Amino acid sequence: MRQFIIRRLLISIIVLLGVSMMLYALVRSMPSDYVTLATATNPKVTPEMKEELRKIYGLDKSIPEGYVNWLGSAVKGEFGVSLKFNRPVTQIISEYAPITFTVAFIALVLELLIAIPLGILAARKQYTKTDYIITTLVFIGISMPTFFFAALLKKWFGPAGLNWFPAYGLLQARVIYNGFSFAKLLDYAQHLVLPISMWVVTGVGSMLRYTRTNMLEVLNADYIRTARAKGVSEHNVVYSHGFRNTLITLVTLLGSSLPGLFSGAAITEGLFALEGLGNIALTASHQADVPYLMGFNMLLAVLTIIGYLISDILYAAVDPRVRLS
Amino acid sequence: MDEKYQDSLKKDAMDASEFSGEVEDVAAKQLFMTPGQIVARQFFRNRLAIVGLVILVIAILFCVVGPFLSPYSETEMFYLGADGQEVPKDVPNYSARISESGARLNKRAEPDSVHLLGTTELGHDMFTRLMYGGRVSLMVGFIVVFVELLLGVTLGGIAGYYGGWIDTIIMRLVEIFNSIPFIPLMLIISSVMINLKIPEGNKIYYTMVIMGVLYWAGVARLVRGQILSLREMEYMQAAEAGGIRGSRKIMRHLIPNVMPQIIVMATMDLGGVILTESTMSYLGIGTSAMFASWGNMVQAVTSDVIMRNAPYLWIPPGLAILFVVLAFNFVGDGLRDAFDPKMKR
Numbered sequence: 001m002r003q004f005i006i007r008r009l010l011i012s013i014i015v016l017l018g019v020s021m022m023l024y025a026l027v028r029s030m031p032s033d034y035v036t037l038a039t040a041t042n043p044k045v046t047p048e049m050k051e052e053l054r055k056i057y058g059l060d061k062s063i064p065e066g067y068v069n070w071l072g073s074a075v076k077g078e079f080g081v082s083l084k085f086n087r088p089v090t091q092i093i094s095e096y097a098p099i100t101f102t103v104a105f106i107a108l109v110l111e112l113l114i115a116i117p118l119g120i121l122a123a124r125k126q127y128t129k130t131d132y133i134i135t136t137l138v139f140i141g142i143s144m145p146t147f148f149f150a151a152l153l154k155k156w157f158g159p160a161g162l163n164w165f166p167a168y169g170l171l172q173a174r175v176i177y178n179g180f181s182f183a184k185l186l187d188y189a190q191h192l193v194l195p196i197s198m199w200v201v202t203g204v205g206s207m208l209r210y211t212r213t214n215m216l217e218v219l220n221a222d223y224i225r226t227a228r229a230k231g232v233s234e235h236n237v238v239y240s241h242g243f244r245n246t247l248i249t250l251v252t253l254l255g256s257s258l259p260g261l262f263s264g265a266a267i268t269e270g271l272f273a274l275e276g277l278g279n280i281a282l283t284a285s286h287q288a289d290v291p292y293l294m295g296f297n298m299l300l301a302v303l304t305i306i307g308y309l310i311s312d313i314l315y316a317a318v319d320p321r322v323r324l325s
Numbered sequence: 326m327d328e329k330y331q332d333s334l335k336k337d338a339m340d341a342s343e344f345s346g347e348v349e350d351v352a353a354k355q356l357f358m359t360p361g362q363i364v365a366r367q368f369f370r371n372r373l374a375i376v377g378l379v380i381l382v383i384a385i386l387f388c389v390v391g392p393f394l395s396p397y398s399e400t401e402m403f404y405l406g407a408d409g410q411e412v413p414k415d416v417p418n419y420s421a422r423i424s425e426s427g428a429r430l431n432k433r434a435e436p437d438s439v440h441l442l443g444t445t446e447l448g449h450d451m452f453t454r455l456m457y458g459g460r461v462s463l464m465v466g467f468i469v470v471f472v473e474l475l476l477g478v479t480l481g482g483i484a485g486y487y488g489g490w491i492d493t494i495i496m497r498l499v500e501i502f503n504s505i506p507f508i509p510l511m512l513i514i515s516s517v518m519i520n521l522k523i524p525e526g527n528k529i530y531y532t533m534v535i536m537g538v539l540y541w542a543g544v545a546r547l548v549r550g551q552i553l554s555l556r557e558m559e560y561m562q563a564a565e566a567g568g569i570r571g572s573r574k575i576m577r578h579l580i581p582n583v584m585p586q587i588i589v590m591a592t593m594d595l596g597g598v599i600l601t602e603s604t605m606s607y608l609g610i611g612t613s614a615m616f617a618s619w620g621n622m623v624q625a626v627t628s629d630v631i632m633r634n635a636p637y638l639w640i641p642p643g644l645a646i647l648f649v650v651l652a653f654n655f656v657g658d659g660l661r662d663a664f665d666p667k668m669k670r
Binding site: 023139 | 372373497498500501503504505506508509510512513514516517596600603604607608620623626629632633636639640643646647650651654655658
């Protein structure tokens with residue numbers, strides 16, 4: 001087992017190197033680098049000054065040379081200073097990550113609370129009306145374009161429609177809160193209703209399908225028939241004998257949904273104007289902010305790889321055959 | 326035991342013949358079906374899959390045949406005359422009428438019998454744009470899936486069949502491609518394309534190829550996994566003994582056996598790609614606004630006036646995306662159940 005984990009870790013490092021190389025090459029081939037963009041409106045800036053600025057920002061080096069420099073400091077945990085925000089990338093990420101993570105985490109918990117009971121129900125009543133209704137709703141959720149659903153929510157429940165919830169931002173702009181208060185929390189909650197509903201509706205489907213498929217497989221297994229033949233109550237058959245085995249695969253699914261908590265944010269945050277990592281990444285990519293983009297995308301890549309690693313290790317822990325290959 | 330059973334069968338048949346008055350030919354009554362027919366029968370028993378198929382046929386007719394029947398073109402603009410009525414295209418003094426004072430662009434017109442879904446912000450006919458937009462969405466779906474299958478099946482097949490260091494390299498590549506966040510990457514690529522001065526009209530083709538290249542990893546992983554287990558089957562030993570070439574073994578003996586899974590994945594991916602492309606178009610990094618696509622048509626909703634007062638400009642393309650993606654998912658799910666012998670109803 002230890003050897004397995006070490007081998008997986010070594011492979012992960014190689015994969016991360018590959019990802020960072022590809023990302024750096026792409027980010028650096030973006031159009032009109034930051035210096036050109038930032039000085040475009042200032043006629044007093046001479047080409048010599050631009051050269052000087054490029055040297056300061058480290059944009060004068062060729063792509064391979066720049067990559068080696070970037071890698072050298074990234075290994076030490078220094079991701080440079082964001083060109084757009086003029087602050088260290090790590091500082092920006094640690095400031096805005098809690099917002100992104102909290103929103104995503106609440107959504108994930110709600111998804112699980114909906115997906116597991118309904119998935120089990122659909123599996124128990126396979127091919128009945130209940131199953132058909134759940135399956136249809138699930139597929140509608142999976143197939144729903146996020147931006148379209150966000151627009152519908154804003155139209156119906158936002159200021160343009162019933163005016164139940166605000167459609168943009170995290171807090172009311174006009175109110176000033178001193179420190180932490182219940183009113184502030186309520187304000188946050190109101191602003192998060194629409195983004196989180198969008199997230200849950202469009203995301204719950206795959207998890208529900210997964211639960212249903214696994215549950216079906218388990219419920220058709222021989223040991224379930226044995227349990228029934230013994231006279232175990234239906235509730236116990238489904239929950240203690242059946243669901244316990246579905247849970248193992250669900251845990252591995254959770255491992256791989258870790259990166260989704262952050263990467264899905266780019267669109268949700270953009271649609272509802274939430275100040276989070278994803279929204280900043282959208283602005284940064286319009287501004288050719290190389291250090292921030294590298295920092296953010298590498299964070300996602302690291303999370304993806306950790307997710308794979310966790311699910312692989314959990315899988316190996318459950319299924320000894322995986323360890324041998 | 327067996328003889329007894331045979332006897333009882335005969336007795337049953339005789340009883341039946343006494344009852345109906347003639348001896349039935351059991352063999353003639355037996356239903357023989359090819360594997361394909363069994364799959365088809367399973368598929369058509371699934372109501373959701375049929376709904377999906379019907380939606381797809383309607384959507385393809387609407388997008389492929391529709392534009393030929395529409396009286397308007399994709400980029401045709403409509404004007405209101407000084408009297409506030411739309412100027413018909415066939416009046417002799419058309420150019421004079423649309424340039425007289427008081428004449429203006431017929432934008433955001435409400436749906437009526439002339440413009441079934443109204444007109445857009447730029448005075449185009451919405452219903453016609455919807456047809457052309459669908460063409461783009463469907464074409465993107467098919468081409469991206471074609472590219473991803475080409476790469477994924479080839480590389481996955483090679484990795485699964487040859488194993489060893491080739492497998493290691495290909496699978497590490499798969500992991501690298503899987504670890505790159507997709508939407509941020511497409512944002513970067515779209516600005517790189519602006520940098521390379523690729524003409525607006527051609528951008529969509531580059532986008533399709535890039536998406537295919539980014540999506541192949543999933544297919545490769547699936548094909549490799551299946552081939553790893555198929556490789557150990559006895560019929561592959563027979564193929565080995567026959568002394569045929571490696572490439573032929575992969576293409577003739579291994580890939581056809583992975584076909585059901587590939588077809589299911591391709592169908593589901595068609596929906597997924599259309600969804601992703603529409604998201605990209607919505608963000609302004611897919612199809613350029615000059616050409617209609619369902620994604621960039623929904624983008625009209627970012628204007629507050631349109632969101633409040635002109636739902637006919639953004640709800641139809643949004644629903645079109647939803648229905649087409651839903652249809653591909655229904656069909657894919659139906660195919661998966663139909664191919665799976667364990668899922669007998």
